[in-house]
Amino acid sequence: MRIKLIYAICLGFLAYFIAYPLIHILINSFTVEEKATFKLFITALENYVIRRSLFNSFLLSIAVVISTSAIGIPLAFLFVRYRFPGRNFLMTLCFLPLIASPFVGAIGMTQILSRFGSLNILLMKLGIIKYPVSWLGSGLLGIFILETLHLYPIMFLNISAALNNFDISVEEASYNLGASFFQTFRRITFPLLLPGYFAAASIIFIWTLTDLGTPLIFEYRELLSVQIFNSIKDINLNPQGYVLVFLVILITFLLFGITKRYVTKHPYTTERTPAFIEKNLSGKQLFPLYLFLFLLLGISLLPHISIILSSVSKKWFFTILPSEYTGEFYHTVFTHHLTKTGIFNSLFLSSISTLLGIILGFTIGFLLAKTKIRGKNILDIMAMLPLAIPGIVMAFNYFTLFTGTILDPRNNPYILLVISYSIRRLPYIVRSTYSSFQQLGESSEEASVSLGADRWTTFKRITFPLISPGLFAGAVLAFSFSVMEVSSGLILAIRERHYPIAKVIYTLAGRVTDGPYVACGLGVIGMVLVGFSYYISSRLVAKKIGEFFRIG
Amino acid sequence: MAKIEIKGISKKFGELEILKDVSFSVEEKEIFFLLGPSGCGKTTLLRIIAGFVPPDTGKILLNGRDITDTLPSKRNIGIIFQNYALWPHLSVEKNISYGLEIKKYPEGIIRDKVKKVLEITQLTPFKDYYPTKLSGGQQQRVALARAIVNEPEVLLLDEPLSNLDTKLREEMRTEIQWLQKEIGITMVYVTHDRREAMAMGKRIAVINKGRIVEIGSPLDLYFHPLNRFTAEFLGEINILEGKVGKIAGHYTEIITEEGVFTTAKTIPVEGQELEIGFRPENIKINPVDRENIIVGIVKDIEYSGETAKIKIETKKGNNFFLRVLSGVAKNMQRECEISFSISSEDLIVFSAK
Known part of the structure; x- marks a missing residue:
């Protein structure tokens, strides 16, 4: 009876905050004055700016998938298949780009790529160019570069995971029958890596498609995410925002659906590769390898380096590196009312949302793994749904749905922010709890019961200690994701006193005086926080941290 | 080639x-x-x-x-x-x-x-x-x-x-x-x-x-x-330590704790320490001839379908395993004395220790 009540509460909560908003979008996309119609779609597609934004968004997302593949796939092969001095250290560096969202990196990159930024000054000093080049162009190129540099680790992680689960003998069997390296890669290796590749490609595609912060910093408006953001202001007069959000949902559901189907249909992973197939690289082979890695790392860490430099530069104009340094922006970060509010709000909201996420995720994971309640599947589907709901969609849904209600974000967005943060990370916590319970099996609990322990003691002394590392690692990561969450804060926090860090950074970046520098200082603090969280999580669950960036 | x-x-x-x-x-x-x-x-x-x-x-x-x-x-x-x-x-x-x-x-x-x-x-x-x-x-x-x-x-x-x-x-x-x-x-x-x-x-x-x-x-x-x-890798074997004794034609004596054994092999170095062995099934129970005899007490009988494994302990405290047809084992009893022999041809001599 008690279990049924808990089930009903969980299901009710998810239905209200996940399913209901989606239905709300569906209804509003297809009705005008309470009549079912496609009119909104037609009007939206007749609009040149919308068509252009759709085109740009698709182009950008596809381009980022291609560029991240070009970097991530060779990188994964290199690190999984070869051994060379400094491998572990360099591999850690390759994951570093994940710790700063491209949105923060964008602020730093403008310093380097602007008309009189470091790159042009350097090239002019070297005599390679005479006049400054407009690297950022309209901004689209800048967004492309930042998304690529931020997201290639996801491709790297997924392909590495696939390669690690890959039985090398299937390749050897091909060589043995006379095939060359390229024939083997094309006909055997790549087809077998496809499930992992699809998973990574869809995450990267959707991430790029729905990233709001980066285009806003580059002031590039002709993208789907920016159009959705702008449409919120007059959603009551012009409901085309619903249509755009509906399109995003459709695309993400389709992509995740196809990937999921493909992955379950082709469970290609076999036994783990024996360790001795790792080939040693030495001598002459090391030079091109290090050159490639240093170039890649140099470029991909450029945004981070530039943020750090900006945060301590007193004067940085017309020079390659800052000409004077200062610590005053960090002082501002901790004393200015806006930054203080941002830090407090983010930490507070993330803590609460992590707690909620854990309680909810753990309960649902428990219900799924340990009970035989009817209708479990609905709960399962509902809890996994947020995987396919980008932050911008959730924030838009909440904003439009709850405006004018007791949860109105214009009055106080805290509750909605907490819920949206926790719901977005829910699938990961549910899944890790569920798999921990699965791995645990019945026998360790039965052993405890057979020795005279009751169910509560067994849970407290056996079950919980065994599954808590995974849960805690998930919590730390969920916390760090929430601290640096961009879209929800940008959309749901309207008043300054409710701003989380991301919105404070965005606001500061737009101020001409010391704003961008303080924003960078805040960005550095965010980076440290996220980096530290990754470190803690990875210590807790060893290599499993990658699961947070994988689907399927 | x-x-x-x-x-x-x-x-x-x-x-x-x-x-x-x-x-x-x-x-x-x-x-x-x-x-x-x-x-x-x-x-x-x-x-x-x-x-x-x-x-x-x-x-x-x-x-x-x-x-x-x-x-x-x-x-x-x-x-x-x-x-x-x-x-x-x-x-x-x-x-x-x-x-x-x-x-x-x-x-x-x-x-x-x-x-x-x-x-x-x-x-x-x-x-x-x-x-x-x-x-x-x-x-x-x-x-x-x-x-x-x-x-x-x-x-x-x-x-x-x-x-x-x-x-x-x-x-x-x-x-x-x-x-x-x-x-x-x-x-x-x-x-x-x-x-x-x-x-x-x-x-x-x-x-x-x-x-x-x-x-x-x-x-x-x-x-x-x-x-x-x-x-040992190819099957069960009983091992005994010994020393090379006299040599007679193609046969060599091996002196062990359990007595003197002869092997159908020429080992030229008298006094050399070595190991000999025999397969548990390569024996004769209650032999008529007096070649390579070991006497011991039956300590255990373990049946595995058509054959049975018998554990023997000698007076010197050495343990040997024999494998015989279950029909033969059926007539044996624990703590009974039995004797068995290994033919010179079946006695395995390992290289020097």
Whole structure:
């Protein structure tokens, strides 16, 4: 009876905050004055700016998938298949780009790529160019570069995971029958890596498609995410925002659906590769390898380096590196009312949302793994749904749905922010709890019961200690994701006193005086926080941290 | 000329010595066994022959030609992996035709060859199936078909039956032997299963800790092993320490705690310390003649179907195991005294300690 009540509460909560908003979008996309119609779609597609934004968004997302593949796939092969001095250290560096969202990196990159930024000054000093080049162009190129540099680790992680689960003998069997390296890669290796590749490609595609912060910093408006953001202001007069959000949902559901189907249909992973197939690289082979890695790392860490430099530069104009340094922006970060509010709000909201996420995720994971309640599947589907709901969609849904209600974000967005943060990370916590319970099996609990322990003691002394590392690692990561969450804060926090860090950074970046520098200082603090969280999580669950960036 | 010759192969992984000066040769159309416990280096040896791992020292000759530095793809040596390594995204037929396609055979020839191999391996009804839909035995046959369709000079088999259940393993043994004769292929077969090697092999190389300890026929290795490791790895054995005594013609006396034994072997160094042994089933209970007699008390009888294992303890406190037909064991009782003998021909003498 008690279990049924808990089930009903969980299901009710998810239905209200996940399913209901989606239905709300569906209804509003297809009705005008309470009549079912496609009119909104037609009007939206007749609009040149919308068509252009759709085109740009698709182009950008596809381009980022291609560029991240070009970097991530060779990188994964290199690190999984070869051994060379400094491998572990360099591999850690390759994951570093994940710790700063491209949105923060964008602020730093403008310093380097602007008309009189470091790159042009350097090239002019070297005599390679005479006049400054407009690297950022309209901004689209800048967004492309930042998304690529931020997201290639996801491709790297997924392909590495696939390669690690890959039985090398299937390749050897091909060589043995006379095939060359390229024939083997094309006909055997790549087809077998496809499930992992699809998973990574869809995450990267959707991430790029729905990233709001980066285009806003580059002031590039002709993208789907920016159009959705702008449409919120007059959603009551012009409901085309619903249509755009509906399109995003459709695309993400389709992509995740196809990937999921493909992955379950082709469970290609076999036994783990024996360790001795790792080939040693030495001598002459090391030079091109290090050159490639240093170039890649140099470029991909450029945004981070530039943020750090900006945060301590007193004067940085017309020079390659800052000409004077200062610590005053960090002082501002901790004393200015806006930054203080941002830090407090983010930490507070993330803590609460992590707690909620854990309680909810753990309960649902428990219900799924340990009970035989009817209708479990609905709960399962509902809890996994947020995987396919980008932050911008959730924030838009909440904003439009709850405006004018007791949860109105214009009055106080805290509750909605907490819920949206926790719901977005829910699938990961549910899944890790569920798999921990699965791995645990019945026998360790039965052993405890057979020795005279009751169910509560067994849970407290056996079950919980065994599954808590995974849960805690998930919590730390969920916390760090929430601290640096961009879209929800940008959309749901309207008043300054409710701003989380991301919105404070965005606001500061737009101020001409010391704003961008303080924003960078805040960005550095965010980076440290996220980096530290990754470190803690990875210590807790060893290599499993990658699961947070994988689907399927 | 030998089909394939392995000459002085050594291999280290870091500090770990995996193979030490391994040499042997395999004749045309022979099925040669490499037998040894897990981790003895036999799979590494196979991978070196296939070309996936370079040896630190030594040579591999195929038809007298040095192929040590030849790429795996150019060796024309087939391999069957322990886990089959079938490609899950290709159908049975596509798995089999892969090698021929790579070698750019005309389509008609590919079709004919694949058809023939499918028939030989009885896979024709399954040609459109994907490997994951097949049973273990069928997967094994696909792996075989995929290798033999390319008509390799030598076929390497890495524990090919270890993933199958007992009954299927026995069936596949017969099938592989039949196939080997049918297409007349040279095979190098790696296994840790002594029964498999003894049932199928004409010659077996016993490997331990990266070294070949002995090469011989199954019967020689079982009844007249030179090495204690071989004797123990191939079956149960009783061991006794001794010293060389007098020599008379082809016979030598061995003086032990349990008395003086004679062996049908000439050991020239009098006084040399050594070990002797005998197989539990190579004995005569209550013998009439007085050659090589041991007397002891029956301590335990353990029945296992048609035979029974009897534990004997001598007055000196040595324990021996005997294997007799259950019908014979039935007439024995615990704590009864019995005597048994080992013929001089069946007494195994190991090399000096």
